[in-house]
Amino acid sequence: MGPTSSFSLHEAAAELDLHYMTVYRHVRNGRLPATRTSSGWEVSATDLATYACGDRPDRDDRRRHFEERLIAHDDAALWRVVQGEMASGNSAADILQELIVPSLASIGARWQHGELTVLDEHQATAAAAVVVARLGPHIRRIADATRAKSGADGDPEFVVVGAPSGDTHQLAPSIVSDLLRAGGFETIELGADTPAESFAEVVNECAADGTVAAVAISVHVDIEDSSSEAHHNVKDTIAAIRATGTNATVFVGGAGAHGVDAATMGCDYVTSDIDRMLELISS
Numbered sequence: 001m002g003p004t005s006s007f008s009l010h011e012a013a014a015e016l017d018l019h020y021m022t023v024y025r026h027v028r029n030g031r032l033p034a035t036r037t038s039s040g041w042e043v044s045a046t047d048l049a050t051y052a053c054g055d056r057p058d059r060d061d062r063r064r065h066f067e068e069r070l071i072a073h074d075d076a077a078l079w080r081v082v083q084g085e086m087a088s089g090n091s092a093a094d095i096l097q098e099l100i101v102p103s104l105a106s107i108g109a110r111w112q113h114g115e116l117t118v119l120d121e122h123q124a125t126a127a128a129a130v131v132v133a134r135l136g137p138h139i140r141r142i143a144d145a146t147r148a149k150s151g152a153d154g155d156p157e158f159v160v161v162g163a164p165s166g167d168t169h170q171l172a173p174s175i176v177s178d179l180l181r182a183g184g185f186e187t188i189e190l191g192a193d194t195p196a197e198s199f200a201e202v203v204n205e206c207a208a209d210g211t212v213a214a215v216a217i218s219v220h221v222d223i224e225d226s227s228s229e230a231h232h233n234v235k236d237t238i239a240a241i242r243a244t245g246t247n248a249t250v251f252v253g254g255a256g257a258h259g260v261d262a263a264t265m266g267c268d269y270v271t272s273d274i275d276r277m278l279e280l281i282s283s
């Protein structure tokens with residue numbers, strides 16, 4: 001680290017080689033001390049150095065251990081890791097974002113490189129689904145606290161979350177749904193491989209002002225190739241929602257959304273960042 005005495009969050013993220021949102025979350029949950037200034041958050045060089053030395057190596061080890069236990073489908077060990085994380089002050093949302101999602105991404109990359117089999121991937125998904133289900137009540141508690149803190153009264157806004165037709169990844173909509181609930185929204189989770197008309201029907205049924213649809217795509221959508229099945233299925237889902245005449249705001253995101261643009265798809269926003277989505281809905 002250089003002689004700089006303080007860092008913006010973007011600079012801190014670059015120094016730590018972490019995603020900006022991870023650093024932001026650690027500031028919000030108090031693990032990385034920071035001061036609010038007129039231009040954003042500022043982290044002192046001392047605090048950054050303490051954080052870089054103290055927390056991360058141990059955390060990386062715990063994440064790798066979690067990944068291996070996922071592959072081994074070792075439910076008991078997985079839950080012990082989760083309990084340890086909670087005991088050190090991490091929320092269920094942190095555990096989803098920082099332990100489960102990166103572990104699955106790493107498992108996907110290892111499968112892609114031929115290091116793991118599809119069976120490993122299936123076992124890991126099944127084990128992850130058990131952990132996600134067990135975290136449900138904890139997410140509910142965060143959701144209640146978030147809503148109470150924001151002073152939300154009356155009926156909550158609904159976000160309808162699903163994967164499009166042909167996309168069999170069911171954990172993605174489930175985790176996205178949990179993270180949105182933790183952000184204070186009510187969600188209706190449609191799961192994997194949702195037919196366009198069914199997706200649209202549900203969005204239309206809760207067509208109160210402010211309803212949001214989140215289309216979570218894992219199978220890569222080639223934006224240049226409108227004849228590909230994935231491209232067609234996503235576009236079809238959005239078109240079906242629009243055809244109902246609802247004024248829902250439609251978001252698209254996920255591992256398959258890289259390079260996708262809102263204008264081509266006919267949605268309002270493309271982002272895979274839940275915090276950014278929450279910011280956009282609230283603005």
Ligand code: B12
Nearest residue numbers: 105108167168169170171172175216220253254255256272
């Ligand atoms: C488990 C898994 C499977 C399982 C799914 C089981 C199940 N029931 O869910 C199985 C084995 C069946 C499978 C099949 C396939 N898979 Co797969 N799979 C995965 C894996 C390892 C985990 C998926 C997951 O649940 N992740 C957890 C979720 C929560 O993470 P996420 O989707 O990234 O979501 C985060 C953000 O993106 C964001 N987000 C997601 N959606 C949205 C939406 C909005 C609006 C917003 C704001 C944010 C947001 O929020 C989340 C939290 O940060 C991923 C690896 C990975 N990177 O995730 C590969 C992965 C998605 N699969 C991949 C592939 C290629 C396939 C297959 C095509 C393989 C094949 N040749 O058969 C098939 C597809 C079949 C089909 N048509 O659906 C690729 C996709 C590559 C791409 N996108 O270009 C990946 C990335 C693996 C890789 N590295 O190559 N898969």
